[in-house]
Amino acid sequence: MNQAKKIEVTDVILRDAHQSLIATRMRTEDMLPICEKLDQVGYWSLEVWGGATFDACVRFLKEDPWERLRQLRAALPNTRLQMLLRGQNLLGYRHYADDVVEAFVAKAAKNGIDVFRVFDALNDIRNLETAMKAVKKAGKHAQGTICYTTSPVHTPGLFVKQAIAMRDMGADSIAIKDMAGLLTPYATYDLVAALKAELDLPVVVHSHSTAGLAPLCQLKAIEAGADRIDTAISSFANGTSHPATEGQVAALRGTAYDTGLDLELLAEIADYFREVRKKYHQFESEFTREDVSVQINQVPGGMMSNLANQLKEQNALDKIREVFAEIPRVRKDLGYPPLVTPTSQIVGTQAVYNVLAGERYKTITNEVKRYLQGGYGAAPAEVDAQLQKKAIGNESVDVGRPADLLKPELNKLREDIGDLALTEEDVLTFAMFPDLGREFLQQRAEGTLKPEELLPPDAAKGAKLGQA
Amino acid sequence: MNQAKKIEVTDVILRDAHQSLIATRMRTEDMLPICEKLDQVGYWSLEVWGGATFDACVRFLKEDPWERLRQLRAALPNTRLQMLLRGQNLLGYRHYADDVVEAFVAKAAKNGIDVFRVFDALNDIRNLETAMKAVKKAGKHAQGTICYTTSPVHTPGLFVKQAIAMRDMGADSIAIKDMAGLLTPYATYDLVAALKAELDLPVVVHSHSTAGLAPLCQLKAIEAGADRIDTAISSFANGTSHPATEGQVAALRGTAYDTGLDLELLAEIADYFREVRKKYHQFESEFTREDVSVQINQVPGGMMSNLANQLKEQNALDKIREVFAEIPRVRKDLGYPPLVTPTSQIVGTQAVYNVLAGERYKTITNEVKRYLQGGYGAAPAEVDAQLQKKAIGNESVDVGRPADLLKPELNKLREDIGDLALTEEDVLTFAMFPDLGREFLQQRAEGTLKPEELLPPDAAKGAKLGQA
Ligand SMILES: [Co+2]
Ligand SMILES: [Co+2]
The missing domain is CATH 1.10.472.90 (Conserved carboxylase domain)
Known part of the structure; x- marks a missing residue:
């Protein structure tokens, strides 16, 4: 421990944790009751939006994702809200023209996002550029992201080069995004040390605990100078999700890296989400458990x-x-x-x-x-x-840059969706999912939105008792 | 990483793992089919006996624990077999006279135990002395054990003093036994570093992952010079059990601490035990899951x-x-x-x-x-x-020393149990559990031994499918 510093924590309980463990199905109604406590914790940020949540809201939950964001913003007045954005793909599945990217980021900022984690699947930073600029223009925190992988070319040196380019693009911090759980503790140490040696930016480690290594990776990252870790409240932690918040807080407590977070408050929040999780039992899968395979065959x-x-x-x-x-x-x-x-x-x-x-x-x-x-x-x-x-x-x-071939398309989108869009946000919903978004807006207009059914909680309870 | 060394692994799958997660109920018939693979792994040792397994064999499974040991010995010819022994209490619930302790250790050694981990609940090493001497007399590995706890007096210095006393008693290695999951990573580092500074003996870390910290504690222990870690195959790992073997092996792979164990072989063993665990679904409990509480109130x-x-x-x-x-x-x-x-x-x-x-x-x-x-x-x-x-x-x-007040009692035990004991081992079974042991030997003589019933696996499967 060569330097004392408080480690910051981003809790992903409202986004990546349930995306990883229950197919992104957590509903806003199960988030709001605990927001007062979440807001007291003192997290550096809460990841609450983006990734697959936008899709899941529109497709399965029949919730307006923008409305979720506004409700969370109101319920979490003291905590930075964070989202995951797929660069030029935004939250959809194709490259969008720059005008759509700019509008989307502006609206996300206006509705409550403080921190934008922006990534590209190929680590081609040209695919981040428009989004990063838009984040800066909105006066928000732009987090440049390294998608971690292993290969002969993916050396710490290559990732440092990418990070420097993202810094030059205006990045306020650098995230290492290990979506597959490929990181190992000492590889993490080397990568973070290389980044910290060359950059004067906060470094965050986002690592899925698929192979069970993420808590160890974060510890070594911290020793190498990382500033922040992504964790999930324990009742939605581990396996394909993230290290448990309480465990990482306890691991650092009383050391030079103490997070300062209150374990008793975190334990209360964990109790809350343990009950919530039961409601979504139908989405539990054996594929979310800890499994070392990814470390064997990558x-x-x-x-x-x-x-x-x-x-x-x-x-x-x-x-x-x-x-x-x-x-x-x-x-x-x-x-x-x-x-x-x-x-x-x-x-x-x-x-x-x-x-x-x-x-x-x-x-x-x-x-x-x-x-x-x-x-x-x-x-x-x-x-x-x-x-x-x-x-x-x-x-x-x-x-x-692929998007250089795309002409502005926002006007066309506005025309296409017409009166079904009551707001610019609605146009962007339609932009993300042409068929699904239209259907959603149509059903909203007709008052026929109907979330997918949940199996009764009693059945789950019965099944669990049967096993106990 | 200041010194390169291969870290040794003790897998507790056949003892502490199922003791921690399914109330010590795993039967010998579920151990034997996988022994050939376990024997190929190259573990430093397998913990297979002692702790609560002796009691569970006699009380619930109606298995002769000595026979289990002999079967495992035959099935694991290339691997050290290890047991946990409660010092002067042996595997029972009172202090025994020295002649019983000596006889028990001698018989355990004769039936197949190579490594004796000996502990006392108060860390009063006078309660270890007779057992440790008996282990040395049998030519086996005597592991002196520190029961880890926190208090104003339990400093690294106190534990080092205890370890030195155990070394002087003939200990071949020192185990840190963190039964409650109280250890934190940096406290572990300090303790191991203190031990390694003062002793020239291998140090092993046995830490339950109750609060989720054990994998981190072992990593820091290794960096401080620990030689060996206790892990459990992943399908019986984590929570009140131990760090997953595969995870820890993957974490160290390719580093100076590489264990050399084969992840693919370990994954196959994990698959086997995942199926075995389903058979014991009635003993699963929500109290075995990861819970930070012990770090809050100790x-x-x-x-x-x-x-x-x-x-x-x-x-x-x-x-x-x-x-x-x-x-x-x-x-x-x-x-x-x-x-x-x-x-x-x-x-x-x-x-x-x-x-x-x-x-x-x-x-x-x-x-x-x-x-x-x-x-x-x-x-x-x-x-x-x-x-x-x-x-x-x-x-x-x-x-x-409490046992100094006890007169030799083996002869009296022999007389008391009489013809029901066919061997000296039977006398020792009776010595551990006067009522239960007698009943067991009686039923064995009558041919009426009947293991407790297991709920049908199909019911469990049905319940699980209902949840999926
Ligand atoms: Co993620
Ligand atoms: Co134990």
Whole structure:
């Protein structure tokens, strides 16, 4: 312990924790009653919005995500509110034109977001630029994000280069986002130490405890100079979620890194969410438990279960080991993209094709073609030239920022959705999900919004008692 | 990382893991099929016997614990087998005469134990002496144990003094036994560093992950020079059990501390035990989950749930906070004993009396009287003189080793059990549990041994599916 400093805590209980453990299904009605206590804790921030929550609100919960944000803002007057933003993809599944990105960030800021964690699946920072600028323009905290992955090119040096570029872009802090639980304690130490040596910015570690290593990674990160950790209240912690807030607070208590947070208050909040979790029992899955596999084959847990389902549908589950072996080869061919939405799907699906066809790249998916044309941005390393030629022939590779090809589209979106949008926020909801968003706004107008049904809590209780 | 060394691993899956999570109920038939794989891992040792397993075998499973040991010995030819021994209490609930201790250790060694972890609830090493000598006489590994606790007197210095005394007694290694999950990472670092500075013996960290801190504590212990860690295969890990073997192995892989264990083999073993665990679903309890409470009030989890039950029976559950507040006061009056069997019961019950009577020490339990007479050994610190006088009046305090007052008793035990004992091991079973042991031997003779019933696995499966 060579320097004393208070470690700051971001609790992800209202966003990533339930996204990781109960398929993003927590409803606003279960968040509001505990906000008064959450607001007393003294967190550096609460992550409450973005990621898959916007989609889940519109798709399953039939809640207006903007209304959730305003309610949380009102209920948490003393705590920074944070969101996760997929760079130029915002919260949707394609690249948006800059005018949409600018409008979205401005509206998120206006409705209550203080801290924007902005990332790109390829770590191509050109895909962050518009969003970061918009955050700064709104006077908010712009957090530049490193999507952590392992490969011959993903050295601490490469990540430091990325962080410096994000700083030059105006980043107020740097997040290490380890979505798959790939980080190990001493690799974390080395990465954080390298970042702190070259940058004068706060560093945050966001690591999923998929393999059980995240609490250890955060401890070593702190020793290397990290300033902040992402944790989740214990009743929604561990496994594919995050280290437990109480555990990390207790680990640091009485040391030079003391967070200053009150364990008794945290324990009360944990009791609250333990009850809440029971309500969502139908979304519990065995795939969220701690599993060291990602440390063995470097394939994220979510990707493994998706591939298993995909193969099962095609009666080819027996090929799963071959597919796991093919994934790193496809990833190498594509210049080692981090495996996160959408690259995990792009790599995974191509690997399945390669194995099932009995010949590599006999069929090349449209997404791989688009990737090799530069449609998602720059690959971290050189892609395989032969494969690229096979995929796109003589078509040119676009080396610019993908969104540079997109014309302003906000006006068209406004026109398309018309009177169904009562506000600019509604237009942005429609922008994220053309079909789903329209349906949502339509049903809202008709007064027919109906959240998906929850199985009765009594059934869950009965089942649990049966097991006890 | 200032020195490279391979960290050794003891897996407690066959003893402490199921003792902690499913009330010590795992049967030998569920251990044997996986022994071939366990034997290939290259563990420094497997903890397989002692603690509560002897009691559970005789009481619930109607298995001969000696036969279990012999079967495991045969099935694990390449791995050291380890047991936990409560010093002069052996595996029973009173102090035994030296001849019984000597015979027990000799027989345990003969039947297959290589490593004896010997502890005393008060850390009074006079209660370890006979057992340690017997281990050395049998040519086996004697592990001297520190029961970790916190108090004004329990400094690293005090523990180092104890460790030195155990070394002088012949200890081959030193275990830090944190039964309650009280250790924090940096306290662990300091303690291990102090031990390694003063002793040239291997140090092992055995810490329950009750508050979620054990994996962190082990990491810091290793950095401070610890040589070995106790872990449990992931399907029986975490919470009141131990850090997951796979997680700790992955955390150290590729570093100077690499354990050298094969993650794929460990994952296969985890899969096996995940299925086994389902068979014992009726013994699962919500009290085994990770809970930071012990870090808040320093009262071990098991003790808290026992006290809750005790108070509920007396319709006084509303007094539980008062009882929790009284526990540290009683503990102080008694010279800060670690809270572990039997001292946790002694302190807890007296605290309940003190609160329910509305007057402290209006009633003093017989166990507290015996404790204050020196009947369990020396308290770690001065006891409250006034309380002592009130409890035992003018009776003298015994300052000697409690077992010095006990005459040899093995012959009498042999006579008492008579023909029901077919072997010396049977006599020792009877010695541990006079009533239960006799009943067991009787039923064995009659051929009427019948293990407690397990609820059908299908019911569990149904319940789980209902929740999924
Ligand atoms: Co995340
Ligand atoms: Co233990």
